[in-house]
Amino acid sequence: MKTVKIGSIGLGRLGYEHAANIATCVPGAELTAICDVDEAQLAKVQKEFDVPYTYTDVNEMVKNPELDAIVVVSPTPKHVEHITAAMNAGKHVFSDKPLGATVEQCKEAEKVVEAHPDQLFMLGFMRRFDPSYMDAKQKIDNGDIGKVIMVRSYTQDPITTIEGTLAYAPHSGGQFLDMCVHDIDLVRWFTKSEPKQVWGIGGVFEFDLYRELNDGDNVCATLQCENEAMAFMFAGRAAAHGSHVETEIIGTRGTLRIASTPAKNLLEVMSEHGVCRECYPDFLTRWHQAYVNEMIEFTNCVREGRKPEVTVYDGTAVNKVANRCKESFETKKMLDVIG
Amino acid sequence: MKTVKIGSIGLGRLGYEHAANIATCVPGAELTAICDVDEAQLAKVQKEFDVPYTYTDVNEMVKNPELDAIVVVSPTPKHVEHITAAMNAGKHVFSDKPLGATVEQCKEAEKVVEAHPDQLFMLGFMRRFDPSYMDAKQKIDNGDIGKVIMVRSYTQDPITTIEGTLAYAPHSGGQFLDMCVHDIDLVRWFTKSEPKQVWGIGGVFEFDLYRELNDGDNVCATLQCENEAMAFMFAGRAAAHGSHVETEIIGTRGTLRIASTPAKNLLEVMSEHGVCRECYPDFLTRWHQAYVNEMIEFTNCVREGRKPEVTVYDGTAVNKVANRCKESFETKKMLDVIG
């Protein structure tokens, strides 16, 4: 089968992860081009993975006729612009989450994707490709836990990375957009229903910067879905124990929990602190295999002409809910999800 | 030190637990009298524990001059009436939760208690006397987890007791009052703050009876407290795995979880189902030690003339929040806790 030649946009922390995965762990894919404004980083990554082409301009890269697909890992506000450029140049596109910075941008992306029905588009909700989450989804679809009653999902970053978190905060779109989009996607995936009402709350417990940003350093959102299923999300930035993303699905016949003990491996340490499991130090080590798996799936979709499961419409739906959570937090009102 | 002679009202499931504990596991206490309308049960319990006096009428029992204290484990709507009778007869009183069926009843109880300042009153929020919860409270008060950000608390009954649950449902006061009062008490205890806004949601996922009762078989409530701390509660009636009460306290410096794996003992079973921990079969086995401990504390308070920590005002405050959760569920609105 044909090798898929990929050009990847953005070489930040996550961009580098994707580039490295494409270059070394995705059978059938080749890292053919990379694009970033940071030329030193460009040169470094080119050398490390022997990348044929480098670009500082996205519009130049998408013109390269050798490329089959573009992977977008640029800053959120640029996503839709880059998706558009790539789609219009005839490339398949994988974009990291969230789809856009605003619902309007998401709608634009929908139009571009619809205008190129023969090109694939896939959105990077990588949790759906994590082995534990896949296992849970399969059990739910098998009916093992009956009807889904409630989904609880936490996204917690470790205190050890707080400095970078604070630096990025003003550009992040806020906690509900930056962190909860993953949880909102999971709620929709596991309940097969759309949130219809939201209440977002939160507080500034430690980092005053969030007050200036009209945000909380720790926030929650409660959702009621159209099919009566309920959901609760918590996002925190300074967990003492490490990167901790946990999801629970309570059903009428059983309950599933993913990463309730977010152990990074199978080691237990017995010491003066008791019997301890150490946690993942950051989100990249937590999700490495999921990032690899989603890129394998994207590559296989391209090779087999198969449509990816995660669509552009999932991106819009998630953004819509995240925005309403933020608005609820700001106005201190419970809100309907409209439109 | 003097033995505390106790008369106990109500010999249902929990009433029997209290009577048996007083008779066999509470140093310094004596089960001197019991009262129930079911004469067969009265005779059986009298014989089992050699109880000197039996009554079918509360007003008769409280006149018994030998008795130092009355334990009230009657149906919720009768609590305040029995508290009043006992207090007016000069007895110390321990009452099971909730304090009353309505906030008005709670206010009545407050007046009666205030009118007898030399008699003790204690409310049975037994979770505060469970070793795991006591350990958590101490760590929080020590500052081990910094500032409390969020409390999550679940109360789940097992599917195996669903028949009794459904029979009792019409008399229970509804899920928020019957189940969540414990969780609300914990939120107040751990955050040291009062809930100021609530949103109660839920659904009928399996048992249509709850729809007739204008209730849900599974319900959630989200709370925002005056000090910005947040809380989330879930109450379910049909957990496949057993009785599962779990509480989590997320702080700025660490997180505590109680019964995240609600194992009934230290046994792990490795079988074709994997590595499993079995759960408590019902709430009485789960809380046995806590029930013993709270009665020991009540007895010691009487003997030492010490005021119990859990006051009549805690009872009113909890009821107020539970009622607003129910109202929020019924009106589908987020509500302020007022008054």
Add this chain to the structure above:
Amino acid sequence: MKTVKIGSIGLGRLGYEHAANIATCVPGAELTAICDVDEAQLAKVQKEFDVPYTYTDVNEMVKNPELDAIVVVSPTPKHVEHITAAMNAGKHVFSDKPLGATVEQCKEAEKVVEAHPDQLFMLGFMRRFDPSYMDAKQKIDNGDIGKVIMVRSYTQDPITTIEGTLAYAPHSGGQFLDMCVHDIDLVRWFTKSEPKQVWGIGGVFEFDLYRELNDGDNVCATLQCENEAMAFMFAGRAAAHGSHVETEIIGTRGTLRIASTPAKNLLEVMSEHGVCRECYPDFLTRWHQAYVNEMIEFTNCVREGRKPEVTVYDGTAVNKVANRCKESFETKKMLDVIG
């Protein structure tokens, strides 16, 4: 039913535990007399539990006609002397483990017990009365794990109590007798077979005192039983994480583990050390309920004229194996268990 009046010998750490349990948590039992050479401790315990009689001489106490039963918690070398005195005085006897300091003493105890067939004798292998161990035993007897292949059992004391451990070491009879007797009893209980070959090994990894005592600070013994079942035991004195007694039973259809994670309660702590469960600080807190349960069983046996399950012969059999383990350790040879 008649109250069982008990005289208890020995008020050391474990003796106090038994005395307190009899006085406060054992329905149908009364702590009627206590005996110890330490008069200050005698006076203190008498006052705390309102004990009618005190003695400094065992031979005086056993003459007290009010007493129904004697509980022996004296130092190991005195066990058989005290059992004999009590039996000869017509009392029922509960003795703590091990039965005696030598196999010869055990044989003596057998003769005394056989000479008084109408009096009960029970040996204090309290692990058999721990809820987790009882649960395991029942599952094995139900056939849940098929045929027993292997039993692994660890006995580890915490480093925090090392001072007392070292002080007691010269009088303890050595690790195999002092610690492994519990594990040997469990091996026999779970496999329903007798060990026929043993190999005891060990080393001095930290505390030189043990070298002087011709012992190891950490020792192991491997056993092969008559029915081919295997067993492995480990005894350590300085566990960083707390008191840790763990037992595993591997069967042809499943495996059971007790206290693989020796958590003292249901609390998990998430901190910079990961996700941790704290352990029991010492053996008394670990086994409190088991100590209560075995005394309840002894009391009920006396009241109901029922023979206890743990017999004097269990005591001899266990001592025999422990002694051979020690001999194996000293001679560096694998040995048959004979006689």
Add this chain to the structure above:
Amino acid sequence: MKTVKIGSIGLGRLGYEHAANIATCVPGAELTAICDVDEAQLAKVQKEFDVPYTYTDVNEMVKNPELDAIVVVSPTPKHVEHITAAMNAGKHVFSDKPLGATVEQCKEAEKVVEAHPDQLFMLGFMRRFDPSYMDAKQKIDNGDIGKVIMVRSYTQDPITTIEGTLAYAPHSGGQFLDMCVHDIDLVRWFTKSEPKQVWGIGGVFEFDLYRELNDGDNVCATLQCENEAMAFMFAGRAAAHGSHVETEIIGTRGTLRIASTPAKNLLEVMSEHGVCRECYPDFLTRWHQAYVNEMIEFTNCVREGRKPEVTVYDGTAVNKVANRCKESFETKKMLDVIG
């Protein structure tokens, strides 16, 4: 850096795993040739991974001048023959465990390796490349648990693969050689000492075939090392719960456990069986990442001219101990490890 062109011998279950890993997950390696007597399997694997060359004769393959290295995954009795052929043809060699079927074969391998000092040789003790084991090793080397007192290591295959296990049993070399070599390697790795005395025991609890083979279906071995450290190993063939390899290292300052709960991912299932973690279905899924990691290490060693950590002498030392365990089992004697 130069791509390492690899020819792989053997396409059975594990051989296929290695071939697939080289072809898809090992940066810098290329699966250039494969060799097997089963021509249908050869053709299938060639097609799946686009392999340039196929062979049915090892001696032909090693002549291929394009190949840099040979990976030996043939049946154990052939290992040394294939290692010799490859070494003599000037290739670097990676061989799966055990090094040989006998200690004599191992000594032969040593000579061949010594005769080609410029070619690399690496033995496939893949557990050393599993993230949990690597983490444990690092903590031990850091001194986190003080001095190593005891290593316990279990190797259990699941009941679900028993049919293949029984078919292979007569050719496996017996439980001690086939299964315990991994555990013996770990004991040496973690204690940094050599076993000096062994006692192997076992029984036939279910599968009579093992009796015919003068072996046990479940066996144990206890080891005493030269530095006084102790070790205990258990090997079983029919675990109800899945593939379960567990290792514990008890030190003077702490204890480490790997896979005490051998969960295959981070999912917990709450059902009528309690709170359960599912296990790995077979050893290939358990060790996939370790197999990838060891091949990455081998490839990097070749590219960088670095000597692998696991040497031919490790292979001989492990075989020697495994053989003495078997001899101990057969003679029912505790034995010294000699020579």
